Amino acid sequence: MSENPDDDGIVLTEAQKRARRSRSIAIALALAALVVLFYAMTLVKGPGVLIRPI
Amino acid sequence: MSLVSEGVEVRGPLVAGVGEPSLATVGDYIALMKPRVMSLVVFTALVGLAVAPGSLHPVAAFTALLSIAVGAGAAGALNMWYDADVDALMTRTARRPVPMGRVLPGEALAFGLTLGSFAVVVLGLLVNWVAAALLAFTIFFYIVIYTIWLKRSTPQNIVIGGAAGAFPPMIGWAAVTGSLSLEPALLFLIIFFWTPPHFWALALYRTEDYARARIPMLPVVSGDASTRRQIMLYTLVLVPLGVAPWAFGYTGALYGVTALVTGAIMVILGWQVFRESRPAERASRNLFAFSILYLFLLFAVLLVERGWGGLIARLAA
Numbered sequence: 001m002s003e004n005p006d007d008d009g010i011v012l013t014e015a016q017k018r019a020r021r022s023r024s025i026a027i028a029l030a031l032a033a034l035v036v037l038f039y040a041m042t043l044v045k046g047p048g049v050l051i052r053p054i
Numbered sequence: 055m056s057l058v059s060e061g062v063e064v065r066g067p068l069v070a071g072v073g074e075p076s077l078a079t080v081g082d083y084i085a086l087m088k089p090r091v092m093s094l095v096v097f098t099a100l101v102g103l104a105v106a107p108g109s110l111h112p113v114a115a116f117t118a119l120l121s122i123a124v125g126a127g128a129a130g131a132l133n134m135w136y137d138a139d140v141d142a143l144m145t146r147t148a149r150r151p152v153p154m155g156r157v158l159p160g161e162a163l164a165f166g167l168t169l170g171s172f173a174v175v176v177l178g179l180l181v182n183w184v185a186a187a188l189l190a191f192t193i194f195f196y197i198v199i200y201t202i203w204l205k206r207s208t209p210q211n212i213v214i215g216g217a218a219g220a221f222p223p224m225i226g227w228a229a230v231t232g233s234l235s236l237e238p239a240l241l242f243l244i245i246f247f248w249t250p251p252h253f254w255a256l257a258l259y260r261t262e263d264y265a266r267a268r269i270p271m272l273p274v275v276s277g278d279a280s281t282r283r284q285i286m287l288y289t290l291v292l293v294p295l296g297v298a299p300w301a302f303g304y305t306g307a308l309y310g311v312t313a314l315v316t317g318a319i320m321v322i323l324g325w326q327v328f329r330e331s332r333p334a335e336r337a338s339r340n341l342f343a344f345s346i347l348y349l350f351l352l353f354a355v356l357l358v359e360r361g362w363g364g365l366i367a368r369l370a371a
Contacts, residue, residue: 019078
């Protein structure tokens with residue numbers, strides 16, 4: 001992938017870069033929260049976490 | 055806040071092609087989830103969860119409420135994806151992220167599907183699959199049955215579609231018990247019959263908006279007088295249902311008094327709407343505003359009277 005700014009392609013504006021950065025941070029936080037949630041629920045359920053009647 | 059007013063070119067679906075870099079902020083995505091609707095959904099689900107018999111670990115209760123909130127947000131995002139064209143035509147909704155061009159329709163669709171899938175799977179894996187199935191059905195009902203099918207095809211749209219907003223207390227109940235019974239069904243019926251007078255009161259003073267968007271709300275299709283009569287009828291069904299949890303012995307005197315007093319006010323306001331005629335709209339606005347307080351009070355008192363002790367006990371467990 002070329003780094004040449006003269007190449008044709010999408011060049012993000014500063015506003016777009018800021019928006020993308022804030023979205024990326026939000027996604028990272030949401031995924032981290034999901035990991036914490038699964039960890040906490042695994043502790044809560046203990047060995048019962050493996051018992052999954054449908 | 056309009057992008058045009060900031061001197062930034064609007065790049066939305068209504069003016070731009072596919073593949074434009076997105077300017078959507080985190081705030082736009084939060085707006086997609088309809089946070090005010092979400093807060094009512096979480097509150098009613100909390101009441102369903104708190105009044106249910108049995109116990110649920112506080113972390114599991116939090117997980118259930120979080121999943122229900124995210125599921126409601128997913129439904130909101132999918133609704134805004136599908137309704138972007140009509141939202142753009144209505145004053146109340148024209149500033150939503152998709153019609154404003156801040157979020158592309160494809161982004162709203164992907165966001166909604168992702169959130170909805172996560173919400174259902176997390177609820178199923180971490181709490182139980184009955185609640186998860188109910189949540190999945192609620193999202194399906196709101197999007198496919200209400201938004202895609204009924205909203206643009208029949209004046210009964212919000213009557214049947216109102217079921218989607220009535221499910222959250224049942225999901226909360228199912229999260230604790232893994233099953234359903236008469237009591238959560240009563241909570242369902244209260245919200246179900248609350249929805250038509252609430253939204254028709256709004257539609258009475260937003261008739262032009264709905265007509266411009268070609269949405270067949272009752273005032274647009276059947277006229278002003280018929281809508282006011284229907285509001286009165288539904289209010290007369292709603293008020294006894296509001297009292298029913300007390301009549302069936304599920305609640306104490308505080309709930310009974312609250313349901314009777316606020317129910318009487320609902321009937322009076324409904325009667326004023328019935329007697330009012332266009333262009334006057336004060337009674338409709340009053341009913342719309344009070345109906346929100348009515349539902350909130352019923353569920354808040356239920357929470358205090360029936361659920362609070364159980365909730366505290368669960369948190370202390």
